[in-house]
Amino acid sequence: MERRDSAMSEKPMHFHPDGQEALVELLFQLADDDFLLAYRGSEWLGLAPHIEEDIAFSSISQDTMGHAAMYYQLLEDLGCGSADELAHARPASARRNAVLLERPNGPGHYLREPRYDWAFTVVRHYFYTQAKRVRLESLTKSTYAPLAEVAAKIQVELHYHLLHWHTWFVQLTNAPGEARTRMTKAIQDVAADFAGVLTLGAKGKDMVRWGLIDEEEVLTENTIAALAPAFAEVGLEWPMPFGMKHGNGRNGEHTPDLDEALATLSEVYRAVPHAVW
């Protein structure tokens, strides 16, 4: 069989050499964000509240992993290494994902007494999906055409993710009793780290200067505008300000939870690096 790292185009890509560093940084943020959240989502397989949700959530996680794979492919096309290697072999310190997305689904372990928190999961996915939608809208106008094309493609799939998480968010928060209490707590919990999703990190200004994406402030404002109607719908106070309680992942600051996640998800890759997926 010939070389088949990915199903996607393998033509070499170029960007202005002075802007390449900012582009690569942005792609790592986008790739690592989707990759880690898709992984956390996949840990719910077989554990979701009901079978319909198991089907839906695994589809969403599969899509999201596909989005990460596209970004890693763009990095491969820019000469940053193979997509598989970028996904599996980079240590935590090289990862650029927001810390919120690496946090475990709750107490316990996938194999031993998982006591995962569905409220936290719904809120994290709903907030992230809104931020991702805003980001993609901006990326469709990116000066790097391959990125703009990928963004347009992802946008269509994300439409369904958003419908799904919005439904859960509103229904659980509007349910009386324990559901509302836990959702309210989860919102505070997610908000405490949500600034880490919205930031573009130290090279953010360069990304904007090269026309790769809109300013962090604009993205933040649009994300808040996208989330606000749901808060009105459930009659809750806006959970401002957003924080980075567990660190800024864009600068390579991460928690031990990421080390553990990477060790688990790369186990097969490390054992058989040339396995065909």
Added chain:
Amino acid sequence: MTKEEVWKALETVKDPEIHSISIVDLGMVEQVDVRDGAVSVCLLPTFLGCPALDIIRTRVEEAVKRAGASAVAIEFLRHPPWTSDRISEAGRERLKQFGIAPPPRQMPSGAWQVACPYCGAERTIMENLFGPTACRSIFYCKQCKNPFEAMKPVLTLG
């Protein structure tokens, strides 16, 4: 080998998860070129995380070689995005034969309705926006009381 022969070979390549429909009817083939017996095929991925894409690539290669190509180059394009309105009329019929309702022609804002692929009734309800594969949803027909699947509408936004 002619372009027509390549297209004919591509019609034998079925969706690995929906055996009644070819990748041509699904609208996945964007471009075919033939130069001195060497064939290049440009395909559009349906859903990005779809595990069938690599299988399709292998089967396209096999089918075109079997039809007489000396070499085959297959490329999945990022652009234009595949949309569900690329499915041909014949393809929409073949989906129904497989028990899958074809996608609505408009992008709905919320849940949508489709006719039952078995009895044609419009009295159906969506049970799950998501289904056994990324491209499908699960419905239930209140008329003939059959559960069925439907292709999701995938149209560019805005």
